Amino acid sequence: MWYLTAEEEAHAAEALSSGGFFAEWAGVMLVLPFVAFLLIVFFGKRMRRHGAEFAIGALAVNLVWSSVLFFQNAVEGIHREVSWVVGEIGVFGGDRLVFELGWVVDGLSIMMFWLVSFVGLLVFVYAVGYMHGDVRVTAFFAAFSLFAGAMLVLVGAPNLVQLIIGWEGVGLASYLLIGHYWEDLDNVRAANKAFLVNKVADVGLILGAVVLGFTLGTFRFSELSVAAFDHSPELAGVAVAAGLLLFFGAMGKSAQFPLHIWLPDAMAGPTPVSALMHAATMVTAGVYLMGRAFPLFEYLASDTRGLMVAIGAITLFAAGLLALVQDDIKKVLAYSTVSQLGYMMTAVAAGGYTAGLFHLFTHAFFKALLFLGAGAVIHAVHSNNMSDMGGLRHYMPRTHWTFVVGSLSLAGIFPLAGFWSKDEILATLGYEGYTTVMWIGIAGAFVTAFYMARAVALTFWGSYKGHGHPHEAPAVMTVPLIGLAIPSIFAGFLNVPGVELGPIRNFTAWLGARVVPMGDHHAESVDWALAAVGLAAALTGLVLGWLVFSPDADTQRARDRFRIPVLYPLLEAKYFLDHIAWAIVNATKGPLARLVDWTNSYVIDGVVNAAGFLSAALARFVYGGLDQRGIDLAYNGLSQMADAAGMAARRLQTGRVQQYAAGFVVGALVLVLMIAVFR
Amino acid sequence: MILPQFLILAAALFSLGVYGLLVRRNAVMVLLAVELMLAAVNINLVAFEAALRTSQAVGQVFAIFVITVAAAEVGIGLAIVLMIFRNRQSANVDEFDLMKW
Amino acid sequence: MSFSDWISQPVNWVFLGLALAVLAAGFRVVTSQNVVHAALFLVATLAGVAGLFVLLSAEFVAWVLVLVYIGAVVVLFLFGIMITRAPTGQDVGLDNRRARPVAAVVSLGLFGVLSWTSVRAFQDTAVAGVGERTPTDILGEALLGRFVFPFEVVGFVLLAALIGGITLARRDLTPKEEEERGAV
Structure with missing residues (x-):
C-alpha cells in the first residue's frame, strides 16, 4: 500500500482528517458494482427481479458508505489517498513511471461518490418499474451496474491512468445501454455515434495524461496539484498544452459544442439510462475532470481560460435554443442538459471551481427528476412526442407536480436549488471579469425558462391528444420522483454565499477539502441585484413561454370554458330578462369580443409571436444550418474515410483458415529472423 | 547421441505438419497434420528432458500432458468436422470461408 | 563432433533408421492421396516416435503414445473418415494444388530456421541414452x-x-x- 509521503501530507490543506475506516476502505464502493455486475451476469436470470436486486443492493451499500463519508467530510474535511503499484515502465532519461490503482477520498470525490450512489439508487429503483416486461432486463441491469461502477472508478481515481480506465468503462457501458434496443438500426447508429465522438475527445485526454505523466514522472492528481500549487517550472512549460488536451477530453464526455452531437442521439436508450447518464454519470465526467485538475488551470494554465469559457458560453446558449424546436420530450431535456453542462464548464473554466461543481450537484437532482418524469409520461403514453401528449396533469398528478418542481428548479426560480447554483455561476462570471459571458448566461436563463414552460404546457396542460388511456406510474416509479424532488427544492440552501449551516458548514467547505487550496473566489454574501436580474430573466421566460404555448395546446377546450361559465349560466339564471340580456349581450359581445380578439391577436400575440418566431428561426438556423449541415458533415466525412479504409483492408480477410495459418507461420519466422539478426 | 539430432528431426516433422496443414483440403487430413506437429513437439520435450535430467522428469510429464490434450483436441475437432459435414455436405476447409467480410 | 565420430556410435544407427522411417511415413501422411492410407501412415510415424522415446530413456511416455495415440486417436480418425464419407480411394482433390508451392516454401523455411537455431544453440549437448531409463x-x-x-x-x-x-x-x-x- 502506498500513501502520500509525509512531506506531501504536510502540504495538504491545514487540518484535513484522514477519515478513519470508511475512507481507508472506500475502495469497497468502487468494487461493489462490479461484484453486482458479475452476480447479475451469472445469477440474474434466476432472480425474481431479473438481477435488479444485486444492482440496487450494491448501490444501497454504497449510499450508506458514502453518506458516512459525506458527513465526516462535512464536519472536518477529509483527504485520504490509497494506491497500489500495479506496473511500471522505464521512460527516457532512466526514470521509472509507475502505474497505480487505488482511490482518493477528498471533498470532490466524496461529493461524486454520494451523488452517483444517491441518484443511481433512485434511478435503479425506478428502472425496476420502467423496465418491467422488457426483452433484456438482466442485460440492462448488468450494463447499468457496470455504468455506475465505471463512474465510481473514474471519480475515485487518484491518478490519470485509473481515471482513463473508468472513463473508457463509462464509454463502454453507455454504448451498451444506448444500444439496448439493438433490433432497431437507428439505436445501433446512435450507440456507435456516441462511442466514436467520445473516442475523438478521448485522444485529447490520453495525450494530456501522457504529457503530464512524462513531465512530472507520476500520474497522480495529488502530485499534479502540489506541483501546480508550487508553480513548478517543468510543469509550467507544458501546462497550457496539457490543460487544453485535458479540456478537449472533457469536451467529449461533457458534450461541449461542437462535440455535443452525440448526446441528443443517445436518447435512443431506455429513459432511466438517459436519467443516470445526464444527471450523475457520464456527462458530468468532463466537468469532474476539470474540477479534479483545477489547480493546473488555476495556478499555471490560466491562459487557456478565454477559449474554454467561450466554448462553454456557446454551448450553453446554442443548446438552449435548440431545445425550443424539439417535439421529442427527451430531446428537449437532452439539449437542456447540454446547455446546463455549458454553464458548469463555463464556470469551472472561468475559475469558479465551487460554482461549477455546485451546479453539477443541484443539476443532478432536477435533471434526473425531469428525465424520470418524462420516462413516466412516455411509459404512460407510449410516445416520445409532446404532440401526442397534453392534459396529463389529470391522469398523472404526482408525475405532474414533481415535473413542475424540476422545471422550476431548472429554470432557476427562487428559492429552488437551481436558482442558487445558477446565481453562483453568474456571480463568479461577473467577479472574474467575464461580463459578456455573464449576460449570455442570463439570456440562457431566459431561454431555459422558456423551453421548460413550453414542455410543461404541451405535456401536462391542454387536452390529451394521444391514444389510449394514460395512467399514473406505479409507486416504484413515483417514489424516486418524490425522492429527487425534495433535494431539487432544498439543495440550494447548502451553499448560500456567506451562510454556514452549523457544524456541517457549507458546500464550499466540503469541496474545498483537497490536497491543496483551490484558490477560487467565494462571495461573502448574496449579490441580490444580480440574483434579481437572473430571476427576472427566468420569470419572463416562464410567462412568455406560457403565453405562447398553453393556448396553442388547448384552443378548443378554452373556448368551451369561456362560453359555459360566463354566457350560458347568465342566460339560464336570468330567464325573465332574456330579451334584455340577449340584447345587451348581443350588442356587446360581438364588438367586445372582436376588440378583445383584435387586441389579443395583433398586439399581444404580435409581441409574443415575434419573440417566439425570432427564437425559433434562430434555433432552426443553428440546428439545421450549423449543427446538421456543418458539424455533422465533418463527422460524416471522417467516418466515410474510415469506411473506405476498412473496405480496402477487408480484402485481406478471405475467410480461408489456411491462408491465415500461412501468414501466421511466416510472421513467426520473420520475428525469429529479426531477433537473430538484430540481437 | 547429441541433442541437435533430435531437434532437427523434430523440426523436420513439424515442417511436414505445417505443409500438410497448409495444403490439405479435407478437414480430417488437416487434423492429421496437426497430430504430426504435436508429435514433433513431444520429441522436443522428451529430448530436452533427456539432456537436462530434471529430478522430477518434467519434460516427460509435459509430454504426457500434451498427449492428453491432443486426445481431447482430436475428439472435439472431429465432432466439429462432423457437425460441419452434416450441415454443408462437405468437409473441405477451403469451402468454409464464412469468417470474412 | 565430426560426422565419423557420430556415426561410429551404434545407437546412432538405430536413431538414423528410426528417423528416416518417421520422416518417410510423415511425408506420406501429408502427401498421400488416399485418406485411409494417410491415417495408417500416421500410425507408422507415431510408432517411430515411440521408438525414439525409448531411445531417449522415456519408456513410459513411449507406451502412453502407443496406447493413447495408436490405440485410440487413430481409431477415432478412421471413424471420422468413414462418417464424413471422405473419399477413401485415390483422390486427386484431397490437396489444394495451388497452395502447394507456397506451403512448400513456408515449411522449408520453417525447417531451415528451426534446425539452424537448434544447432547453433545446443552444439554438442549430450543426451541420456537407452540405459539410463527414467523410472x-x-x-x-x-x-x-x-x-x-x-x-x-x-x-x-x-x-x-x-x-x-x-x-x-x-x-x-x-x-x-x-x-x-x-x-x-
Whole structure:
C-alpha cells in the first residue's frame, strides 16, 4: 500500500482528517458494482427481479458508505489517498513511471461518490418499474451496474491512468445501454455515434495524461496539484498544452459544442439510462475532470481560460435554443442538459471551481427528476412526442407536480436549488471579469425558462391528444420522483454565499477539502441585484413561454370554458330578462369580443409571436444550418474515410483458415529472423 | 547421441505438419497434420528432458500432458468436422470461408 | 563432433533408421492421396516416435503414445473418415494444388530456421541414452505430487471435451421426428 509521503501530507490543506475506516476502505464502493455486475451476469436470470436486486443492493451499500463519508467530510474535511503499484515502465532519461490503482477520498470525490450512489439508487429503483416486461432486463441491469461502477472508478481515481480506465468503462457501458434496443438500426447508429465522438475527445485526454505523466514522472492528481500549487517550472512549460488536451477530453464526455452531437442521439436508450447518464454519470465526467485538475488551470494554465469559457458560453446558449424546436420530450431535456453542462464548464473554466461543481450537484437532482418524469409520461403514453401528449396533469398528478418542481428548479426560480447554483455561476462570471459571458448566461436563463414552460404546457396542460388511456406510474416509479424532488427544492440552501449551516458548514467547505487550496473566489454574501436580474430573466421566460404555448395546446377546450361559465349560466339564471340580456349581450359581445380578439391577436400575440418566431428561426438556423449541415458533415466525412479504409483492408480477410495459418507461420519466422539478426 | 539430432528431426516433422496443414483440403487430413506437429513437439520435450535430467522428469510429464490434450483436441475437432459435414455436405476447409467480410 | 565420430556410435544407427522411417511415413501422411492410407501412415510415424522415446530413456511416455495415440486417436480418425464419407480411394482433390508451392516454401523455411537455431544453440549437448531409463515411479510421483493441479485440470479438459463432443456430434431431431418420439 502506498500513501502520500509525509512531506506531501504536510502540504495538504491545514487540518484535513484522514477519515478513519470508511475512507481507508472506500475502495469497497468502487468494487461493489462490479461484484453486482458479475452476480447479475451469472445469477440474474434466476432472480425474481431479473438481477435488479444485486444492482440496487450494491448501490444501497454504497449510499450508506458514502453518506458516512459525506458527513465526516462535512464536519472536518477529509483527504485520504490509497494506491497500489500495479506496473511500471522505464521512460527516457532512466526514470521509472509507475502505474497505480487505488482511490482518493477528498471533498470532490466524496461529493461524486454520494451523488452517483444517491441518484443511481433512485434511478435503479425506478428502472425496476420502467423496465418491467422488457426483452433484456438482466442485460440492462448488468450494463447499468457496470455504468455506475465505471463512474465510481473514474471519480475515485487518484491518478490519470485509473481515471482513463473508468472513463473508457463509462464509454463502454453507455454504448451498451444506448444500444439496448439493438433490433432497431437507428439505436445501433446512435450507440456507435456516441462511442466514436467520445473516442475523438478521448485522444485529447490520453495525450494530456501522457504529457503530464512524462513531465512530472507520476500520474497522480495529488502530485499534479502540489506541483501546480508550487508553480513548478517543468510543469509550467507544458501546462497550457496539457490543460487544453485535458479540456478537449472533457469536451467529449461533457458534450461541449461542437462535440455535443452525440448526446441528443443517445436518447435512443431506455429513459432511466438517459436519467443516470445526464444527471450523475457520464456527462458530468468532463466537468469532474476539470474540477479534479483545477489547480493546473488555476495556478499555471490560466491562459487557456478565454477559449474554454467561450466554448462553454456557446454551448450553453446554442443548446438552449435548440431545445425550443424539439417535439421529442427527451430531446428537449437532452439539449437542456447540454446547455446546463455549458454553464458548469463555463464556470469551472472561468475559475469558479465551487460554482461549477455546485451546479453539477443541484443539476443532478432536477435533471434526473425531469428525465424520470418524462420516462413516466412516455411509459404512460407510449410516445416520445409532446404532440401526442397534453392534459396529463389529470391522469398523472404526482408525475405532474414533481415535473413542475424540476422545471422550476431548472429554470432557476427562487428559492429552488437551481436558482442558487445558477446565481453562483453568474456571480463568479461577473467577479472574474467575464461580463459578456455573464449576460449570455442570463439570456440562457431566459431561454431555459422558456423551453421548460413550453414542455410543461404541451405535456401536462391542454387536452390529451394521444391514444389510449394514460395512467399514473406505479409507486416504484413515483417514489424516486418524490425522492429527487425534495433535494431539487432544498439543495440550494447548502451553499448560500456567506451562510454556514452549523457544524456541517457549507458546500464550499466540503469541496474545498483537497490536497491543496483551490484558490477560487467565494462571495461573502448574496449579490441580490444580480440574483434579481437572473430571476427576472427566468420569470419572463416562464410567462412568455406560457403565453405562447398553453393556448396553442388547448384552443378548443378554452373556448368551451369561456362560453359555459360566463354566457350560458347568465342566460339560464336570468330567464325573465332574456330579451334584455340577449340584447345587451348581443350588442356587446360581438364588438367586445372582436376588440378583445383584435387586441389579443395583433398586439399581444404580435409581441409574443415575434419573440417566439425570432427564437425559433434562430434555433432552426443553428440546428439545421450549423449543427446538421456543418458539424455533422465533418463527422460524416471522417467516418466515410474510415469506411473506405476498412473496405480496402477487408480484402485481406478471405475467410480461408489456411491462408491465415500461412501468414501466421511466416510472421513467426520473420520475428525469429529479426531477433537473430538484430540481437 | 547429441541433442541437435533430435531437434532437427523434430523440426523436420513439424515442417511436414505445417505443409500438410497448409495444403490439405479435407478437414480430417488437416487434423492429421496437426497430430504430426504435436508429435514433433513431444520429441522436443522428451529430448530436452533427456539432456537436462530434471529430478522430477518434467519434460516427460509435459509430454504426457500434451498427449492428453491432443486426445481431447482430436475428439472435439472431429465432432466439429462432423457437425460441419452434416450441415454443408462437405468437409473441405477451403469451402468454409464464412469468417470474412 | 565430426560426422565419423557420430556415426561410429551404434545407437546412432538405430536413431538414423528410426528417423528416416518417421520422416518417410510423415511425408506420406501429408502427401498421400488416399485418406485411409494417410491415417495408417500416421500410425507408422507415431510408432517411430515411440521408438525414439525409448531411445531417449522415456519408456513410459513411449507406451502412453502407443496406447493413447495408436490405440485410440487413430481409431477415432478412421471413424471420422468413414462418417464424413471422405473419399477413401485415390483422390486427386484431397490437396489444394495451388497452395502447394507456397506451403512448400513456408515449411522449408520453417525447417531451415528451426534446425539452424537448434544447432547453433545446443552444439554438442549430450543426451541420456537407452540405459539410463527414467523410472516410472518418478513420473507417477511428479504427476500426483508437484503437477497434481495441472493433472486435475487436464482431467477436467478431457471431461469438457467429452461432453462437448457429444453435444456437437449429436444430431438434433427434426420437429417431425420429435413429435413421433413423443407419441411413442
